[in-house]
Amino acid sequence: MYIRGSLLGLAFLALPWATAGENTARASKGPDKNGKYWIYGDGIEAAFIPYGASISNLLINDQYGIRRDIVAGFDNASYYGIDKAHPHFGGVPGRYANRIRNSSFVIDGETHHVTPNDNPTSESPDGADTLHGGSDGWDYRNFTVVAYTKHSITFSLVDPDGKEGFPGEVVSYVTYTLTGRDWDIKMVALATTKKTPIMLSSHVYWNLDGFSNNETSSIYNHTLHMPYGGQRVGVDNILIPTGEILPNKKGSVNDFWSKPKQIGAQADDPELVNNCGFNCTGYDNCYTVNRGHLGSYDWRTEGPVAQLSSDWSGIQIDVFSDQDAFQVYSCAQQDGSMALKKTQGLFDEPDFPRVIPRYGCVVLEVQDYIDGINHPEWMRDRKQIFTPGGDPYVLQAKYSFSLKGSSKS
Numbered sequence: 200m201y202i203r204g205s206l207l208g209l210a211f212l213a214l215p216w217a218t219a220g221e222n223t224a225r226a227s228k229g230p231d232k233n234g235k236y237w238i239y240g241d242g243i244e245a246a247f248i249p250y251g252a253s254i255s256n257l258l259i260n261d262q263y264g265i266r267r268d269i270v271a272g273f274d275n276a277s278y279y280g281i282d283k284a285h286p287h288f289g290g291v292p293g294r295y296a297n298r299i300r301n302s303s304f305v306i307d308g309e310t311h312h313v314t315p316n317d318n319p320t321s322e323s324p325d326g327a328d329t330l331h332g333g334s335d336g337w338d339y340r341n342f343t344v345v346a347y348t349k350h351s352i353t354f355s356l357v358d359p360d361g362k363e364g365f366p367g368e369v370v371s372y373v374t375y376t377l378t379g380r381d382w383d384i385k386m387v388a389l390a391t392t393k394k395t396p397i398m399l400s401s402h403v404y405w406n407l408d409g410f411s412n413n414e415t416s417s418i419y420n421h422t423l424h425m426p427y428g429g430q431r432v433g434v435d436n437i438l439i440p441t442g443e444i445l446p447n448k449k450g451s452v453n454d455f456w457s458k459p460k461q462i463g464a465q466a467d468d469p470e471l472v473n474n475c476g477f478n479c480t481g482y483d484n485c486y487t488v489n490r491g492h493l494g495s496y497d498w499r500t501e502g503p504v505a506q507l508s509s510d511w512s513g514i515q516i517d518v519f520s521d522q523d524a525f526q527v528y529s530c531a532q533q534d535g536s537m538a539l540k541k542t543q544g545l546f547d548e549p550d551f552p553r554v555i556p557r558y559g560c561v562v563l564e565v566q567d568y569i570d571g572i573n574h575p576e577w578m579r580d581r582k583q584i585f586t587p588g589g590d591p592y593v594l595q596a597k598y599s600f601s602l603k604g605s606s607k608s
């Protein structure tokens with residue numbers, strides 16, 4: 200009886216993907232030979248891996264009908280943990296995305312210290328601050344696949360009490376779904392034992408030309424519009440928020456709100472020097488998403504908070520999100536040492552080696568105000584500090600793909 204019971208239990212667990220008759224053989228079997236889990240929409244398909252619950256491929260036809268893989272990543276799941284540079288390709292940074300000043304924060308009068316891993320100095324050889332949840336943050340760990348169908352995959356991670364210095368256990372679920380030409384993201388996380396900060400994001404490196412543009416390998420000709428991004432979080436020269444919320448004055452390098460603009464349009468403006476930290480020319484900034492004037496709004500239809508497009512491929516993304524901030528990073532730290540995947544890039548073109556060059560990609564991160572836990576004056580606590588039994592952390596986003604100028608279907 201016992202054995203029979205467990206077999207029935209297993210059959211029940213298998214149900215989500217065993218019942219849908221339309222599922223491909225691949226989806227019913229699990230990952231492909233490279234350890235990737237594929238899901239399918241209408242004219243788009245994407246692959247995900249347990250490591251960091253990361254997206255590793257996103258395929259879509261460009262305006263000439265050529266299939267393009269528009270996200271950076273590696274050819275196989277096992278390489279993600281081997282690669283030393285760890286650029287957070289396509290994963291979920293956690294338990295707290297972006298930087299934590301001085302690797303510490305205070306909750307209810309108690310100071311918590313988390314693992315430093317960013318900006319090493321002689322006094323702090325491991326780092327002056329914590330980036331993306333520490334040296335073994337969520338996107339260094341294999342999530343568990345808890346559901347998988349032809350159109351959707353759900354990952355789960357249990358982050359133990361004290362891991363990387365964070366208080367209490369956190370249980371999380373990350374669901375990715377392809378519906379038509381939309382990629383939907385839902386992240387839920389619960390503090391189960393102690394009050395703790397939680398802030399997640401999706402850290403995807405985009406190149407809407409599939410790294411195959413034969414005129415330029417940079418994203419300087421990608422057009423960006425952030426209609427609600429009138430302000431940004433002020434940072435010091437190691438990108439730690441100072442507490443100031445700065446205006447993105449019309450016409451300034453950080454003005455992407457007043458009208459759409461190519462990312463490289465002001466590449467030679469002196470104002471862009473150090474805009475992404477010490478000796479860094481470009482963007483690595485947290486723009487606020489100011490929608491207060493809309494009154495009550497539906498984040499799925501009101502927006503997008505950001506629109507990115509490339510004239511060369513014609514591919515466009517409209518990003519919708521329920522989050523109040525949006526980070527843009529223009530890949531100034533890429534230096535040509537990261538190889539492209541087999542599914543992207545040009546072959547045998549000496550001018551276009553098969554690597555990601557500086558400014559060869561752009562990272563778009565839906566998130567909350569960075570380091571809000573060290574800036575109580577911003578009043579982000581309800582969005583960033585979670586209590587057992589209280590509301591869960593929730594992040595929702597929709598990336599809607601289309602060809603520029605064509606009507607959406």
Ligand SMILES: *[C@@H]1O[C@H](CO)[C@@H](O)[C@H](O)[C@H]1NC(C)=O
Nearest residue numbers: 272273274275277278538540
């Ligand atoms: C896995 O991918 C990496 C980088 O994309 C590549 O260097 C390596 O050869 C691949 N390994 C296998 C077994 O395919």
Ligand SMILES: *[C@@H]1O[C@H](CO)[C@@H](O)[C@H](O)[C@H]1NC(C)=O
Nearest residue numbers: 234248249250276277280341
């Ligand atoms: C994570 O999964 C990959 C394969 O997807 C595997 O190669 C690696 O050993 C796993 N890492 C850990 C820490 O379990």
Ligand SMILES: *[C@@H]1O[C@H](CO)[C@@H](O)[C@H](O)[C@H]1NC(C)=O
Nearest residue numbers: 300301302303311312313327
């Ligand atoms: C940073 O944290 C250390 C303890 O880890 C503390 O001694 C120091 O005062 C803090 N510095 C600042 C500027 O808060």
Ligand SMILES: *[C@@H]1O[C@H](CO)[C@@H](O)[C@H](O)[C@H]1NC(C)=O
Nearest residue numbers: 261263265411412413414511
């Ligand atoms: C560049 O790529 C486009 C689109 O794939 C193609 O039509 C064109 O012939 C290519 N040009 C050169 C010089 O290879």
Ligand SMILES: *[C@@H]1O[C@H](CO)[C@@H](O)[C@H](O)[C@H]1NC(C)=O
Nearest residue numbers: 419420461462463464465466
């Ligand atoms: C591409 O961007 C560069 C500057 O970054 C600009 O000079 C050039 O005109 C742009 N090309 C197109 C076709 O928009």
Ligand SMILES: *[C@@H]1O[C@H](CO)[C@@H](O)[C@H](O)[C@H]1NC(C)=O
Nearest residue numbers: 477478479480531532534557
């Ligand atoms: C500034 O960055 C450039 C690369 O962009 C590098 O060659 C140079 O050494 C850096 N200078 C300093 C002072 O770090």
